[in-house]
Amino acid sequence: MDGDGSKADDPDAGWSLPAWTYGDPDFFAAEVERVFRPAWQIAAHESDLPSPGDYHVFDFIDENIVVIRGEDGVVRAFTNVCRHRGARIVEGPTGCARKLVCRYHGWTYESDGRLSGVPMKASYGSTFDMADHGLARVELENWQGFLFVRLADDGGPSVAEMMAPYAEEIAHYRLPDLRALGRVTLRPRAVNWKNIGDNYSDGLHIAVAHPGLRRLMGDGYGVEASAYADRMWGPIVEKPSSNLSERAYQHFLPHVSHLPSQRQRLWTYFKLWPNFAFDIYPDQIDFMAWLPVSPTQTLIREISYAIPDERREMKAARYLNWRINRQVNAEDTALVARVQAGMASRSFTVGPLSENEVALRHFGRRMRALIPQARLHHAPPAGWGRA
Secondary structure (H helix, E strand, C coil), X not given: XXXXXXXXXXXXXXXXXXXXXXXXXXXXXXXXXXXXXXXCEEEEEHHHCCCCCEEEEXXXXXXXXXXXXXXXXXXXXEECCCCCCCCCCCCCCEEECCEEECCCCCCEEECCCCEEECCCHHHHCCCCCHHHCCCCEEEEEEECCEEEEECCCCCCCCHHHHCHHHHHHHHXXXXXXXXXXXXXXXXXXXXXXXXXXXXHHCCXXXXXXCHHHHHHHXXXXXXXXXXXXEEEEEECCCCCCCCHHHHHHHHHCCCCCCCCHHHCCEEEXXXXXXXXXXXXXXXXXXXXXXXXXXXXXXXXXXXXXXXXXXCHHHHHHHHHHHHHHHHHHHHHHHHHHHHHXXXXXXXXXXXXXXCCXXXXXXXXXXXXXXXXXXXXXXXXXXXXHHC
């Protein structure tokens, strides 16, 4: 099977991943090494760091990463770890520091990561060279203004390459010009990260479990999968919804001058491998990442961005968007919890996938390519994933 699992013949293509993979410690350990360390993660948007010294801190698996704008205007990423004794240097999710000073022993770093100050430097010996002890760099990519970090490079594609099939579509939304609406929110969930991602890309549950989306989109919801991204979409119908918030959103959503006519009332969703997504609306763009904490604990990290627009109609549409999607999120939270609970039953191993569940089929193929034990209907003996 090829590395991405997208083209090779997969005898298990018509089946879900086994239930045991959604709670097994060894499988989770394998995911951390084979799925997450080589994967891109959203840390911030470039507009979140407007001035030299501005930084955002991002927690991911066993690393704490600081993304900071240097005095030269360049944004870089480092592990938030002093090279002396391993202490974390900066505190809190955001801040501004023209120099990064460790509170333990006073080692000082410039915003470009260079070590520039060491108390009692001579006591470290004649061979000590400060140039060898700068902050550890983390790979960073700026895609359309969003800043992504990656802990390990396994030769996988850039974010730009992952989104290449949709580059022309994305260009309409002026992502580099976005500005944050509010702050990053963190929502813990007692479920495996895959259950959140599976639900995001599952188009079959929309008509059953999300009556609000059904009222807004009718039968127009669609799903497709490319090599590294799933795309879902639904046009907002003209028929006024019976729900007050939905009907008001349909009414107030104003014309957006930079969008073509076919996108004025189109909701589009992109899920990128393996665990983050963009919800793209005419009025705003939300990102959501589901960050693994343990086999059965996940932290959802999300924030909304938008092109600055002071029109009253646009402000109303954004508020109503939030109300609508708050209800959708509540419905999804309950659904995912029900799935996680059901997977604990010994009666469930794998489930058949419809040919229409293209995104779930693609995700399963990729996971089986990276972790072949995912083909087993029951967990192998403990310890296999940590060998």
